[in-house]
Amino acid sequence: MSNANSLDALIQALRRLPGVGVKSASRMAFHLLQHDREGALHLSQALRQATDSVRHCALCHTFTEAEVCVTCLDPQRDAAKLCVVETPADQSAVERTAAYKGRYFVLMGKLSPLDGIGPKDIGLQKLFDRATDGVVQEVILATNFTAEGEATAHVIGEALRSRGLQVTRLARGVPVGSELEYVDLGTIAHALVDRR
Numbered sequence: 001m002s003n004a005n006s007l008d009a010l011i012q013a014l015r016r017l018p019g020v021g022v023k024s025a026s027r028m029a030f031h032l033l034q035h036d037r038e039g040a041l042h043l044s045q046a047l048r049q050a051t052d053s054v055r056h057c058a059l060c061h062t063f064t065e066a067e068v069c070v071t072c073l074d075p076q077r078d079a080a081k082l083c084v085v086e087t088p089a090d091q092s093a094v095e096r097t098a099a100y101k102g103r104y105f106v107l108m109g110k111l112s113p114l115d116g117i118g119p120k121d122i123g124l125q126k127l128f129d130r131a132t133d134g135v136v137q138e139v140i141l142a143t144n145f146t147a148e149g150e151a152t153a154h155v156i157g158e159a160l161r162s163r164g165l166q167v168t169r170l171a172r173g174v175p176v177g178s179e180l181e182y183v184d185l186g187t188i189a190h191a192l193v194d195r196r
């Protein structure tokens, strides 16, 4: 029975991945063991390597293998501006616009009371310490426009305004190239309220 136990353990381990149920986990395990043992070994080595070496940047909290990430070390960046995003993917999206040259803080999550994710889980104290270091002047809240992203922005905004910082939020607007007739009402309403 020891072979079956190893298989069960692999399936249980794969089920830890988000969105993977017992069916998908079984399919992945069978595939790896039946058709791609080399890939399975490669996967296990990559997992070991990443869990050993990847950590959080001491300044912006994003993933890095060094004490401080490349973006934080870049002297060309405006240290007076701090853009708060939920994930490294969101940070990349802001970077691709080439419209922002300040620094970042990556929450690596968002407040979600229903899932038991509170201020401690997303490193808010680290953000507050960073934002009040005397160098940062403006904090730009670029969390997502979902209920959780808005709630996260609200909590951070309140806390930092009470510490005397200038806090701004990404403007919500009508997508470039879209026709009003096809834009949802909530977006049009926000665009009207945030008009400038």
Ligand SMILES: [Zn+2]
Residues within 6 Å of the ligand: 057, 058, 059, 060, 061, 062, 068, 069, 070, 071, 072
């Ligand atoms: Zn960093």
